[in-house]
Amino acid sequence: MTTLETDRLILREVTQDDHAGIAEMLGDPGVEEYDTPLARGPGAPQIWIDRQRERYARHGLGLWAVERRAEPGFIGLIGIINHEIPEVSDLEIGWHLKRAHWGNGYAREGAIACRDHGFGKLGRDRMISLIRPANAASIRVAQSIGMRLERTIFIQKFGRDTAVFAVDRPPALGH
Numbered sequence: 419m420t421t422l423e424t425d426r427l428i429l430r431e432v433t434q435d436d437h438a439g440i441a442e443m444l445g446d447p448g449v450e451e452y453d454t455p456l457a458r459g460p461g462a463p464q465i466w467i468d469r470q471r472e473r474y475a476r477h478g479l480g481l482w483a484v485e486r487r488a489e490p491g492f493i494g495l496i497g498i499i500n501h502e503i504p505e506v507s508d509l510e511i512g513w514h515l516k517r518a519h520w521g522n523g524y525a526r527e528g529a530i531a532c533r534d535h536g537f538g539k540l541g542r543d544r545m546i547s548l549i550r551p552a553n554a555a556s557i558r559v560a561q562s563i564g565m566r567l568e569r570t571i572f573i574q575k576f577g578r579d580t581a582v583f584a585v586d587r588p589p590a591l592g593h
Contacts, residue, residue: 421497422482422528422532424527424530426486426524427485427524428484428486428487428490429497430482431474431480432466432467432480432482436492438492439491439493440463440467440495441463443515444462444466446517448517470497473499479499479500481496481499481514484496492516493519494513494515494519494524494525495512495514496513496515496529496531497512498512498536504574505572505574506546506582508546509540509542509545509546510546510548511529511533511536511545512548513529513556525555529547529559530563533563543587545585547565547584549583551579551580561583565583565584567581567583568582569582570582
């Protein structure tokens with residue numbers, strides 16, 4: 419099922435067919451270095467698939483598999499997460515891409531689609547992204563979609579300090 423589309427990307431629900439792509443992404447030490455703590459190891463891809471499927475069923479949201487229109491195939495995950503952690507209550511725009519697809523503007527393009535979906539169809543007034551403070555590339559993505567650093571907090575579930583970037587609904591969008 420297609421969830422969101424952009425000029426170059428299709429964001430759709432994760433399926434079992436994404437297992438190998440998720441395994442490749444999670445197995446890259448470069449992704450782990452700059453990402454939030456992710457489930458790792460042989461069972462991790464299935465944990466990710468099951469977690470997203472549960473999020474879709476529970477909230478109608480989650481990280482969606484990303485494909486390029488021009489060349490189908492899993493390149494990462496981008497979506498909207500309804501966290502159930504005490505430190506944050508806003509919906510989060512999140513992105514995780516295979517390293518081969520870094521630097522192509524895909525994270526920004528998908529994040530814009532998620533931001534606009536959140537402000538439009540979901541009627542949200544504010545959205546956040548939780549970013550590892552050392553992840554300069556993700557900070558640039560957040561800033562490029564209008565987010566600003568709001569604060570840095572310790573998130574128990576992640577076991578580390580996390581930068582909270584936020585963007586508010588533009589007044590022109592109203593309710």
